[in-house]
Amino acid sequence: MAGYKILIVEDDETIADMEKEHLQKWDYTVHCVKNFRQIVSDVAEFKPDLILMDVKLPFYNGFYWCAEIRKFSKIPIVFVSSADDDMNIVMAMDMGGDDFIKKPFTLPVLTAKINAMLRRSYSFKSQVNILEHKNLRLNLSDGTAAYGDSLTELSRNELRILQLLMENAGEMVSRDTIIMHLWENEDFIDDNTLTVNVARIRKKLKDIGASDYIVTKKGSGYLV
Numbered sequence: 001m002a003g004y005k006i007l008i009v010e011d012d013e014t015i016a017d018m019e020k021e022h023l024q025k026w027d028y029t030v031h032c033v034k035n036f037r038q039i040v041s042d043v044a045e046f047k048p049d050l051i052l053m054d055v056k057l058p059f060y061n062g063f064y065w066c067a068e069i070r071k072f073s074k075i076p077i078v079f080v081s082s083a084d085d086d087m088n089i090v091m092a093m094d095m096g097g098d099d100f101i102k103k104p105f106t107l108p109v110l111t112a113k114i115n116a117m118l119r120r121s122y123s124f125k126s127q128v129n130i131l132e133h134k135n136l137r138l139n140l141s142d143g144t145a146a147y148g149d150s151l152t153e154l155s156r157n158e159l160r161i162l163q164l165l166m167e168n169a170g171e172m173v174s175r176d177t178i179i180m181h182l183w184e185n186e187d188f189i190d191d192n193t194l195t196v197n198v199a200r201i202r203k204k205l206k207d208i209g210a211s212d213y214i215v216t217k218k219g220s221g222y223l224v
Contacts, residue, residue: 004049004118005030005047005048006114007033007051007052009036009051009053009062019110020032031046031048036060039068039069040065040068049075050075050118053077053078053080053097062079062081066092070095078098078099078100078117079097079099081103082102082103099117108170129141134210135210136166136210136224138166140163143156145204145205145208146208147208147209152207154201155200160181160182161194161198161201166224169223172217173221175194175221178222179191201214
């Protein structure tokens with residue numbers, strides 16, 4: 001994902017420096033905000049491809065700045081905060097945020113979330129159309145999944161479900177999150193339809209040798 005610019009809006013210098021150092025290893029160009037009265041100016045001057053936004057900031061909180069940025073830009077904004085109760089997560093989305101990462105987080109999870117967001121937001125710029133996890137390769141261009149030398153074709157919904165799970169590898173994705181993700185793409189599905197789609201994905205993966213790839217968290221969701 002080289003070549004992308006990330007703006008970090010985080011008032012804890014230790015955390016900001018840790019994020020910056022890690023992301024630079026992935027060939028991102030990273031800038032940390034220093035003046036928390038003029039965040040919009042940093043956005044306008046740096047022209048980032050993605051913003052990591054803390055919620056609790058000096059002067060004005062991250063929700064305020066997200067709303068201000070949304071007045072002139074659709075740039076992806078990922079909130080990073082320890083204020084992870086439902087109200088704050090809902091507020092982040094309502095103010096125009098695109099994702100929410102809970103503190104404390106691991107750097108691999110941060111990287112995976114950023115990579116996924118950039119891939120979704122700038123797919124026309126990216127040459128990477130294949131996701132890979134646990135030896136399973138998902139081709140986003142032709143809707144196929146490959147394991148070893150075996151290949152299977154996926155329906156549109158099956159592709160989107162598996163893509164979402166692989167983009168959040170190692171993390172449980174709730175059933176509600178998957179359903180809402182499909183709704184955003186105008187594929188209106190309910191809980192029963194999701195169960196059927198996951199069962200079909202499992203059968204197709206089993207047929208190519210990737211048994212037990214999707215793990216069910218009973219009553220909650222799935223993870224890979």
